Amino acid sequence: MILYVSLFSIITSAIIAIYNWRINPNALLLTGVFGIFSTYGLTHYFTVYHQDVFWTAIFYGNLSPLWYLPGAMLYLYTRNTLTDKSLFSSKIDYLHLLPFLIQAINIAPYLFSTFDYKLEVARLLNADINYVRTLGSGFLITPSISFVTRPSLVIIYAIASLFLLKKYHRKERNNQETSKQYKLVYNWLLTLSLVSLIVAVNFLLMTLELYDAPVNRVIIESEPTYNISGIAYALLPLILIVFFPQVLYGIPLVVSPKKAAKITIPVADSADPLAETAQIIVDYIKNEKPYLYPEFDIEDISEKLDIPKHHIIYCFTMILQKKFTAYRSAVRIEHAKELLNAGTADTLSIDGIGAQSGFSSRSGFYATFKAETGMTPSQYLEKLA
Secondary structure (H helix, E strand, O other): OHHHHHHHHHHHHHHHHHHHOOOOOOHHHHHHHHHHHHHHHHHHHHHHHHOOHHHHHHHOOOOHHHHHOHHHHHHHHHHHHHHOOOOOOOHHHHHHHHHHHHHHHHOHHHHOOOHHHHHHHHHHHHHOHHHHHOOOOOOOOOHHHHHHHHHHHHHHHHHHHHHHHHHHHHHOHHHHHHOHHHHHHHHHHHHHHHHHHHHHHHHHHHHHHOOOOOHHHHHHHHHHHHHHHHHHHHHHHHHHHHOOHHHHHOOOOOOOOOOOOOOOOOOOOOOOOOHHHHHHHHHHHHHHOHHHOOOOOHHHHHHHHOOOHHHHHHHHHHHOOOOHHHHHHHHHHHHHHHHHHOOHHHOOOHHHHHHHOOOOOHHHHHHHHHHHHOOOHHHHHHHHO
16 A cells, blocks of 8 residues: 555645646645655555565665655745745755755765665565664664654654744734635645644654564554555645645735736635735736737736736636636637727738737637637627628
């Protein structure tokens, strides 16, 4: 089960990263938490249960520096989501990578050893798993110490994340009561931090048992812990993708220097702090008509209005209740209908009208027009006559 759960978690984490990192770079921190925990599950499976010399040589020890990162990633993801920052927002943030770098240096002799040597280590481990306490050790830190420090760091960072959430809850209590997005994201961060804390505590307790008992007995007794932890970390990204994708937009804070004169658009939540930003975006699209250019996309809005991309996505999805692509198609078709109503088809072909409305191809124009109006441009023109 550990193998399949770990692979599933890696796949769902990759999906989150691929589809969201351009919009909100903090998605990379989140997928790092899930993905790195999953690689630990794979290493455990191939080293302990599968006992294949080749795969044990591939996984054992080589990924250990990465296992010092999930705690830091969890903390930075929580902080960035609450403060609307992105990835490593200051030079001080890079200090969180120190445990990773120390372990990478510590185990460098093993990392750069020959594959034949790693195969020999794998054979010894398969013969007696108790060798895990000494084989592949670094020259600064022994495996026994590494086993303890890894979950301990996650515990420290998880507690720090919970502290941030408590502080945020006191400050933004009113917003959480009035905004569904605030409440949803807060509950998600609380769940993620608590699950990480519980899993890390269980792993630490299990690791401490290694000092007083044979490794093989501890492994047998700890199998339920590995399975439950793996299932938890597999379900969390799945639930995120299927049921609560809006969590990935975070809690956008108003940062635009511009200000809307008046909210005139229908919005899902007029109390949302980005309602004015949504109005600014709609006014820009309406007045400047950037959609008439085939290449028009979210990055154009972001650059022109100096608004972060994930704020724009949030405005369309959560406030305007419409995806950006659907909104763009709708305004393009409205422009095409205006041209047809004005009799432009007398001097310009229907294909030309599509091009002037921002469509890069005839097929795209016809398909979108029919989807929006229920008829083709030609049928619409006949109806006018």
